[in-house]
Amino acid sequence: MSGSFQWWWKGSRQMIIAIAGGLLGMSLASGQVLASATATEAVVQQGAYLARAGNCMGCHTTRGGKPYAGGRRLNTPFGEFVTPNITPDNETGIGQWSADDFWQAMHHGQSRDGRYLYPAFPYTEYTKVTREDADAIFAYLRSLTPVRQTNLPHRIRSPYDNQLLLFLWRVWYFKEGVYEADLSKSEEWNRGAYLVQGLGHCDACHTARNVWGASQDDKLTGGEIMGHYWYAPSLIAPQEAGVGDWPIETIVELLSTGITSDAVTTGPMATIVRQSLQHLSPEDMRAMAVYLQSIGKPDPARKTRRIPDMPEGVRQYLARGELVYEKYCQDCHGESGQGAPGIYPPLAGNRSVTMKSPLNTIRSVLYGGYPPSTAGNPRPYGMPPYQHIIRDAEIAQVVSYIRNAWGNFGSLVSPLDVDQSRGNEF
Template sequence: MKQPSKFRSAEKKQVAVFIASMLLSLSSIAATQPSANSDAEQVLRGEYLTRAGNCMGCHTTRGGKPYAGGRELVTPFGKFVTPNITPDNETGIGHWSEEDFWQALHYGKGRDGSYLYPVFPYTEYTKVTRQDADAIFAYLRSLTPVAQTNPPHKITSPYDNQFLLFLWRTWYFKEGVYEPDDSKSEEWNRGNYLVQGLGHCNACHTPRNVWGASQDDKLAGGEIMGTYWYAPSLISHREAGMGEWPVDEIAKLLSTGVTGHAVTSGPMATIVRQSLQYLSKDDMRAVAVYLQSLGEKRGEEAPRKIPPMPERVSRYLALGEPVYIKHCQECHGKSGEGVPGVYPPLAGNRSVTMTSPLNTIRSVLYGGFSPATAGNPRPYGMPPFQHIIRDHEIAWVVSYIRNAWGNFGSLVSPEDVDSSRGNEF
């Protein structure tokens, strides 16, 4: 028996309403739940940001598994051991949430709320945006878990006191995400964000006071804690300031480790190899634009006058010349001119004449090696000489090259050479 047409019409309306509501619900669910593609994109972005921050550099010990920690960082306040940041539930960050990770990065607090020591550079990482922090965490969570229990810190008393750390934070730490400078370009702000935040360049290139806190003169240069290397000023034209460099040349040095007249070595070479070479062209240019803006311009500065050399100084420097001729001249040239893109020049080389002779001494002791990068896959290197020439000969030759060919720098003693020895980077 057929139903009246008005009943069939009502049923059709009910079915139509039901289907429409189901479609609306499904579209709502699809809109609120992230797709597999968006998750993959976040992990990929997190990998890029993690490299930009060189997280693996500290959280991987020599010969160890990536991000499993165990690297020992030596400071005047004790020895700190980097933690396992793979997603292992027992020894890593497997039980961490995005909020826990943000608390560590932005506020410098552990998952349990305890204060972290600033050997972990949260003083710089606090400038990282929440979006970038979440992406980094997503990437770390995507890693294969590594079950590795690392030894505890060995902090010298009384610095192992959380109350003293609270006072330190009160005086020297202020959290806050990077705030763009509206008077500057978007590119400049991006470079500033990368240098001051994720790149944490201040951690090395800024002088520190007796409490290990960065001084107000950011990027003005300073000795890198526990490494016996000096990170030069990125402002002064007498050190590593790049105010007069073309932007493209700055970008080339930071991405390949070498230009026609400059080579990175020591800790900076490691940073270029592990981190900077992987920056996108746009980000690398942004960093270069920012660093160029910081560098001093010489302007109308009068030529530097070298005072007359006392006879005893001349005699001391003369001792270094035969050492140079025997061990250095073949590569660096009779007049310290070097070979462009291969062996750096020593004449007029700011890294040679800086106030601190540390880097030059350590390069002679342990060798100088520019990084192997995609843009410079087979770099030339300088062999170590500590097993060939004695400390007093190293003092002679370093003093010589710091004062030959128009260079002007302080003299180096055998005691300076001995005191410069320490843990290799």
């Protein structure tokens, strides 16, 4: 592992010194006084940056609540988890924790008292984070103002509220280990892989889960987010969100501003861009893009794909959808679904609209939405919600229409599909 470390700390000599001198001492000794005296400002800054990359605040803050004080509810099929307080409060937060305790949580998924943590905390990905990075995040969390806020209990459904079961789950599905660099690839690629697979926890959403909530072996091939009624598309498949044939600059643009002339991030992905990705350095965004481009499959068939002829009944169904489109959607998305670059996404040729799962498209129409507000796109234009304006039958028609107009091709959507896409908003 040590050989691969070199690229890691490129340009952060200050930090290496700080870590060698200070944090190692901190992890060996314990106690708040020593820790805060030795963690230098540079390490704290680096920790703040890495915490952004991991979006720790996004989950550990409830709406309107104090940052990192926890209390946010996460719904899953296994019950409701409430995120804990990770400010350095002695009684209700992690004030008594040592760097080793924190490492045990991030790397092994075990709390200070030995309790196994639920993978609703994405330690299954954070386990790839290096000790040095984890220590920097810990130094940053220690630097926060302690907030006294008692943790609320999770409400986990039986039989999942069981440490033995969780233990078995871990034996079966949890692969612990720091990211190992692939020396046949560039430093940039490795940095991107480290961020995507580790702190970025892209996997946590973009990979299908089995009934036990464990991600499947095929990483990043797309999956429905548990309990959230959103489909996180494959980052490999060209028909979904694979970016194998996108220029690096466009990938960076999408992930750091939330919008390009052809695509837009919505729902949970808009949240990730707003809370986390837009704050990453240009170098790190580029590294991520290089990695994502390398795992995306090219799509040689795209230009030549033939769309089968449609039976008359289907054509009539789509014609009704077209009327809905003209009345409610055309003003923004354009007569031929071309959108307005950087303002309204195109619907023609848009993979988010044509991909196999119509879930996100239905939800966009039901609930509307905003691309993330980012430095590159501070005041995004929004889309109004239609759930109270048009009936499910019409939503089904218009979604079927936009999936099959202007050269698009996708399965038809029924009113039942629309109803089944309702659910708690992210």
